[in-house]
Amino acid sequence: MAQSASLPIAVRELTKAYGAVHALDHVDLDVKSGEFLTLLGPSGSGKTTLLMVLAGFVRPDSGSIRFGTQEVVRLAPHKRDLGMVFQNYALFPHMNVAANIAFPLKLRGIVSREIARRVEEALELVQLGGYGERHIDQLSGGQRQRVALARAIVFEPRIVLMDEPLSALDKQLREAMQLELRRLHERLGTTTIYVTHDQREALTMSDRIAVINHGKVMQLDTPRRIYDRPANPFVAEFIGESAFLGVEVAAGVCRFAGRVLDVRNMPAVEGRCQLMLRPERLRILDQNEPTAANVLDGTVANVVFQGDTLLLLVRLADGSAISVRSPSNEAAASTVPGVGGPIRLGLGSGDAIVLPIDGG
Amino acid sequence: MYVGGKARDMTVGALNAADLRRDARQEHWTMLGLTVPALLLVTVTMLVPIVWLFSLSFLADDGAFSLEHYRRMLEQPSYGRNFIVTFEISLLTTAIAIAVGYPLAYVLAQLPPRAANLCLIAVLLPFWTSLLVRTYAWLVLLQRQGLINKWGIAQGWWSEPLALVHNFSGTLIGTVHIMLPFLILPVYGTMKSIDGSLMNAAANLGASPVRAFWSIYFPLSLPGLAAGALIVFILSLGFYVTPAVLGGGKVTMVSNRIANDIEIFFNWGAASALGVVLLTLTLVIVYAAARLLGLSRIAGAGHAP
Amino acid sequence: MRWLSQPASATQVTHGSRLWLYALAALVLAFLTLPTLIVVPMSFSGSQYLEFPPRQWSLRWYQSYLGSASWMQATRTSFAAGGLTMLLSTPLALMAAYGLNALRGRWAAIIYAALLTPIIVPVILVGIAVFYAYVRLKLVNSLMGIVLVHSILAIPVALIVIASALKSYDMNQELVARSLGAHRLKAFLLITLPQIRFAVITAAVLSFLTSFDEVVVALFVSGGDNSTLTRNMFNALRDQIDPTIATISTIMIVVSSLLLAVAQLFGRPKKQ
Numbered sequence: 001m002a003q004s005a006s007l008p009i010a011v012r013e014l015t016k017a018y019g020a021v022h023a024l025d026h027v028d029l030d031v032k033s034g035e036f037l038t039l040l041g042p043s044g045s046g047k048t049t050l051l052m053v054l055a056g057f058v059r060p061d062s063g064s065i066r067f068g069t070q071e072v073v074r075l076a077p078h079k080r081d082l083g084m085v086f087q088n089y090a091l092f093p094h095m096n097v098a099a100n101i102a103f104p105l106k107l108r109g110i111v112s113r114e115i116a117r118r119v120e121e122a123l124e125l126v127q128l129g130g131y132g133e134r135h136i137d138q139l140s141g142g143q144r145q146r147v148a149l150a151r152a153i154v155f156e157p158r159i160v161l162m163d164e165p166l167s168a169l170d171k172q173l174r175e176a177m178q179l180e181l182r183r184l185h186e187r188l189g190t191t192t193i194y195v196t197h198d199q200r201e202a203l204t205m206s207d208r209i210a211v212i213n214h215g216k217v218m219q220l221d222t223p224r225r226i227y228d229r230p231a232n233p234f235v236a237e238f239i240g241e242s243a244f245l246g247v248e249v250a251a252g253v254c255r256f257a258g259r260v261l262d263v264r265n266m267p268a269v270e271g272r273c274q275l276m277l278r279p280e281r282l283r284i285l286d287q288n289e290p291t292a293a294n295v296l297d298g299t300v301a302n303v304v305f306q307g308d309t310l311l312l313l314v315r316l317a318d319g320s321a322i323s324v325r326s327p328s329n330e331a332a333a334s335t336v337p338g339v340g341g342p343i344r345l346g347l348g349s350g351d352a353i354v355l356p357i358d359g360g
Numbered sequence: 361m362y363v364g365g366k367a368r369d370m371t372v373g374a375l376n377a378a379d380l381r382r383d384a385r386q387e388h389w390t391m392l393g394l395t396v397p398a399l400l401l402v403t404v405t406m407l408v409p410i411v412w413l414f415s416l417s418f419l420a421d422d423g424a425f426s427l428e429h430y431r432r433m434l435e436q437p438s439y440g441r442n443f444i445v446t447f448e449i450s451l452l453t454t455a456i457a458i459a460v461g462y463p464l465a466y467v468l469a470q471l472p473p474r475a476a477n478l479c480l481i482a483v484l485l486p487f488w489t490s491l492l493v494r495t496y497a498w499l500v501l502l503q504r505q506g507l508i509n510k511w512g513i514a515q516g517w518w519s520e521p522l523a524l525v526h527n528f529s530g531t532l533i534g535t536v537h538i539m540l541p542f543l544i545l546p547v548y549g550t551m552k553s554i555d556g557s558l559m560n561a562a563a564n565l566g567a568s569p570v571r572a573f574w575s576i577y578f579p580l581s582l583p584g585l586a587a588g589a590l591i592v593f594i595l596s597l598g599f600y601v602t603p604a605v606l607g608g609g610k611v612t613m614v615s616n617r618i619a620n621d622i623e624i625f626f627n628w629g630a631a632s633a634l635g636v637v638l639l640t641l642t643l644v645i646v647y648a649a650a651r652l653l654g655l656s657r658i659a660g661a662g663h664a665p
Numbered sequence: 666m667r668w669l670s671q672p673a674s675a676t677q678v679t680h681g682s683r684l685w686l687y688a689l690a691a692l693v694l695a696f697l698t699l700p701t702l703i704v705v706p707m708s709f710s711g712s713q714y715l716e717f718p719p720r721q722w723s724l725r726w727y728q729s730y731l732g733s734a735s736w737m738q739a740t741r742t743s744f745a746a747g748g749l750t751m752l753l754s755t756p757l758a759l760m761a762a763y764g765l766n767a768l769r770g771r772w773a774a775i776i777y778a779a780l781l782t783p784i785i786v787p788v789i790l791v792g793i794a795v796f797y798a799y800v801r802l803k804l805v806n807s808l809m810g811i812v813l814v815h816s817i818l819a820i821p822v823a824l825i826v827i828a829s830a831l832k833s834y835d836m837n838q839e840l841v842a843r844s845l846g847a848h849r850l851k852a853f854l855l856i857t858l859p860q861i862r863f864a865v866i867t868a869a870v871l872s873f874l875t876s877f878d879e880v881v882v883a884l885f886v887s888g889g890d891n892s893t894l895t896r897n898m899f900n901a902l903r904d905q906i907d908p909t910i911a912t913i914s915t916i917m918i919v920v921s922s923l924l925l926a927v928a929q930l931f932g933r934p935k936k937q
Contacts, residue, residue, distance in 0.1 A: 013375045057840055059384050062377035073376055074383055077843045078852075084844040090837040094859045103855075104845035151845070394764030395776050398757040398820055405817045406783055406791060409798035413790070416797075460693045467690035482694055486701050488871070489921050490878035492895050493914040496902060497700040500707065500911075507703065540697055569678035598787030600881050605902055615789040615881075622793060635790045646785060 006191045007068040007158040008033040009054070014063035016049055016215075023049040024060065025215035031193065033068075036185050038194045038202040041212035042238070047195045050212070051161050054193065056080050067159060083152030083160040083190070087167055089144045091136050097123075097147050098132030104155040122150040125184065142173045149181075153188060160192045166201065178204050199239045203227065211235045227278075229265075229353055236276045236355070243322050245275040247354065254354055257317035261294045262349040274355045281351040282324050284312075284336065285344040293346035298322070300337050310336060314343055410639075417632035429633035439617070439634070446613040449528075449603070450596035453535045457592050460536075461543040462585065468544075469551035480548075487541035495605045498534045499525060502606070526608025534602040542595060543588035550584025583653065590649045594642055614638050701918060708911035726912045735897065736909070740916075742887065743877055743894040745808060750815040750876035755869045757816070758823035763853065766831045777828070784821045788881045791818070796885035806889040814886055815876035822875055823868035830864030863928075870928040874921055 009031040016024040023046045031037050039047040052058040054065060056077030065073040072080055092100050098119050105115045123129050126146040131139075139147065145165055152160060166174045166181075182205050185192055196202055202209050203223045211218040211226065211234075219231040230236035233244070248255045249270055254263050256275065263275070285291060298316040309325040310333060316322060324345060326332050337343050420426035433439045468479050486494060501507050502525035509521040524530050554577065562572035600615035612620070614634060621631035669681035680687075711721030730736050761780060765773045783791065795814045796805065804810035834857065842852035858865070883893040894913060901910055 055840075055844055057843075059380055059387075062374045062380060064375045074379055076848065077840070078846050078848045080844070081846070082844055084841060086837050086841060088835070088837060090835065090841040092838060092842075092856055103842070107846040107851075155846070388768070391764045391767040392772070392776075395761040395768075395780070398761040398780055398824070399776065401753075401757060401813070402780060402783060402817050402820065405795065405813050406786070409794035410786070410790060413794035413797050460689070460696070463686055464690045464693040467686060479694065482698050485922060485925070486697050488874050488878070488925060489701050490880070490895060490914075490917050492878070492880050492898055492902075493704065493917050494701055496898075496910060496914055497704045499902070501700055501703065537696065537700065540693070594785070598789060600789050601899070605899075615787060618789050618793065628797070631793065635787075635793070638787055639790055642785065642787060 005158065006034040006189055008035075009159065009191060009193070010064075010066040011050075011054075012064040014050070014053060014060050014065065016046075016053060016058065016060045022046075022215040024053065024063075027063070027215065027217055029210060029217060029220070031191060032207075033191055034189045036182070036192045036194065036205060036207045038196060038206040038209045039212055040196060040199060040202040040209050040238070042197060045212045046215035047197075047212045048163060049215075051163055051193060051195050055082055055084055055161055081155075081157050081159075083155070083157035085145075085148050085152050085160070085162045085165045087164045089148040089165075089168075091144055091148055091151075093136050095136075096132070097128075097134045097136065097139070100136070100147060101132075101151045101154050103151065108155060118154055119150075122154040125153070125187070126150045127180075141169050142177065145169065145177065149184070153184075153190070158190065160190050162192065162194045164196050167196070167198070174201075181205060203239070211238060213238075228350075230276065230355075233274065233276070233355055241279055242276055243279050245277070245316070245320055245322070246318065247273050247275045249273050249354065256296070259295075259317075261347075261352075263294075263352055263354055264350045266354060269354060269356055272357060274357055275352055276355055277347060277352040279323055280325060281348065282322075283346040284324065284326055285346045286335065287342070287344060289344075291346050293348050294352075296322075296345040296347060298343055298345065300339050300341050300343050303336065303339055312336065312343070314345065413632050414636050414639075415632075416628050417636050419629060421629070429629040432630065433633055433637070442612055442614050442617045442634075445611060446597060446599075449532060449535060449599065449611070449613060450593050452532055453539050453596045454589050454593045456532070456536045457539050457543040458585065458589060461540050461588070462547060462581075465544045465547040465551060468548055469554075483541050483544055486537075491538055491601055492605075494537060495534050495602050498530070498537065499605055502530050502533065525606055527610055528607070530606040530608075531603045531611045534606045535596060535599060538602060539592045539596060542591045543585075546588040546591070547581060547584040550587075551581050554580045586649075586653050590645075590653070594645060597638065597642055704911050704914040705918065708908060708915040710908055710911070712908075726908045730909055730912045730916075733909075735892075736894075736913070738890065739892050739894045739897045742808065742811075742891050746811045746815060746887075746893060747873040747877040749808070749812040750819050751869050751873040753812060754816045754819040754823050754872040755865065758820050758868060758872075759827055759865060761820075762824055762827040762831055765828065777824075780824055781821045783817045788818075792882040792885040795882065799886060806887060806891050808891050811883065811887050811891060811893070812876075814882050815879055816872075818879065818882070819872035819875040822871050826868040826871065827861065827864050830861045834861055866931060867928045870924045874924060877920065878917070 009029070011027055011029040011031075014024050014027040014029075015022070025046075027046075027050065029050075039050060041047045049058060053060050056072075056075060060073065063073060064071060067080070092103070095103070098116075101119045101122055102115050105118060110118075119132060120129065123131055126149050128143060128146050128150070131143070131147075136144065136147075145168075148165070162181075166177050169177060178201055185205075194202075194205065206223055208220060208222055209226050210220045213234055219226055219235045221229075221231075226235060227240055230239065230242075236242045236244075245256060247261065249266075249272075252266055254261045254266065254273075254275070261275070282296075283293070285293075285295065296316055298314040300312055301315045301321065302313040304311040304313075305328065308328060310328050312324045312326060314322050314324055322345075326336050417429050418425055418427070420428055468476055468483075471479065503509070504521040504523070506524070508524060512518050513521065524533070558576055558580070559572055562576045563569075567575065598615055599613055600619065603611040603613050603616055604619075607616075615638075618631045618634050618638070621627045621634065669684070670679050706719060708726055709722050709724065710719030711723035711725060712719065761776075765777055768776075791814065795810075799805045799807075799810050804813075838860070839849075839852045839857050842856040843849060847855060878895065879893075880895045880899055883896045884899060887893045887896050894917070898910055898913055901907070
């Protein structure tokens, strides 16, 4: 399939209110041409509404949407030339696989011989070559999803929208499909907007992630930066595991329970703040081990065996609790203090960030 | 880092809002327009004539405004009798339909799908056979030389042919027969949607079968039962054919009276007044039930917001 | 007879102890179905009087029916009225159902209720009111007059059937079709309509039967050259009771059964 030019998307001031509730609150968004952007958020966050508005099925109250240079916010859905994959696939049950995929091509007046060629090409692309004659109810969930995908790309749209297409699949299949979708995207290079509530999926597949809550974009960034440098507590909590500790900031110096912490890239804040860290970045230090990292002292409150890891609940100097994981192999387990024993945790200066108390 | 923004520049605050509103309104009117042909037909063919008809009830013979038709209705006892008979038939039909229809619906709901489908066809076929055909069948069955009398006498249950038709009982048998499917279908529908695991839970908690039925199953089946009973009652109020054929002239419900007033006495004013009362009664009952039960259950395919 | 001691339901009550229930249900089912059926053998009775079972079997009443100009005319009228009613009400109900499904709001509920009024209003009132109007419009005893009023009785039925199918239909399919390049009408015709086919066919059949079986309004509105089968039957019942009526009843039962069978057969979605 020839790679056609993809389009960038520019969203400005997109607003949609249902009564007093803002499903979309003056959303601004720029999607680069050929980018795989994920809209990530909890249910009710507005991510699906945003997708539906982009597709033209929900009319916003106000705002602008440009595909490339073309203003499309008032354009009817069937003129937007988008490929779309729904959560429940929405395959046409009264047609077989080939007819489903051929549907958009027929609408565009393409001759039958060409249609047959492109349908087979699309099936090969999703690794379902030769499945054209099959009927929809003979397919498994994963196969249906791939047919839906083939149907959405066979007419070489310049933008593809996907609304939680993998959420109906079981875990193993889902993870395999995530990689396949990513591979397909790299092959076709089409601008793709992907909606999901699964942060792991977002981290795996995206060029950039837009975290959405209450109809607003909370942060738009690469997966790495969103994970390492969440802009606000909501994003920090939504992605990955996070722990928050109360700290005091004075004149650019951060103190926890009286002790100074070395935190890279301190923002310009003062007073009581939150230190956000990923628990998996904490290391359990030997009692006398020298280290350049920040040291947090505490006592072990509980140790839980969880199969592949040990979960330690630690009470820190200021009374707050934090959980740390340790591998459960013999060597590691033997160095873990018992319940009630003292423990030293090491935290790299780049492994934590300081955030204001509220915000987001 | 990029954080979602608010309206910074007031001039772009409502971008395209007016146009989008217009688009939304246009779509709304188009969808509304799809319902117009049907609405037009119903309004012109039914509503206008009925309003026209009801205006007659307020006119005396000379065309002046008058309430004499209503006054006559209150004064003459025969009108009262018509209403009493109508309510008797309606209430008894509803009661009997519930008594025999509910058990059948219950058994149907327990059957495996194929048997249930077969039985449903057995219920739907009479439903879609003309009411006149069914009434006629009862006329034949209930006659003095009819099948029922012949069989009863042959079995020795009674010696003289019973007067089973051309009277109140004959009419009642007919109306129950006609109305049964109207009760069975909603009740069956509701019963099928009762979660089977609830009865499991009840049994598990120690309830006897009878107790489980009355405390769990029956209350859950009530919405369907109420809807069915309401439909049966309201439709029974308007019965015309069955009392006319099976009543032998002795069962004059309101509909029959209305027809008589027109066909025999050409008294449009009286018939119209009677019609106003009948319709008002029907609407009041429907409205009261709709408030209690929720309109969507009556229509069966609700579009209640 | 082991079946008698098997548990019938989750509460472990056995079939045996519920035998009375099954007997009652069987009786009620018989009560519902048998009366309609006894009419059929009666129509083949050789005698002049209504009797069941017939002592002689003969086709004389069918011959008399087929030979009677008035019965044949009435049959033509009933079929014509039924067919035209079906052709008028089904598309109107389909459009209204689609529009209401898309509207969803207070207005949708009000319009829906308004379209259901013909079956809430007592049918005698519809009959005499329309008769009254038709007298002034000179539409009495006309086929068009019959079709118009039968259509308003059929529309609520068709509407309920189609609306219910639309409610359980996955609208995403129409949305997908539109995203793939089909405008709304095309998406509806190519994707939605084939899938609610069963409901539309059922609605059409029920519209036909509503008109074909209808008695009360036909009594007032039809007549003369355009008298329906049911009207003639009703009058015949009042005057004299001859087995020709059994013949007509049998024909009506056959028509209803055939049409319902057709709806079942051709309406079902195709499976490969």
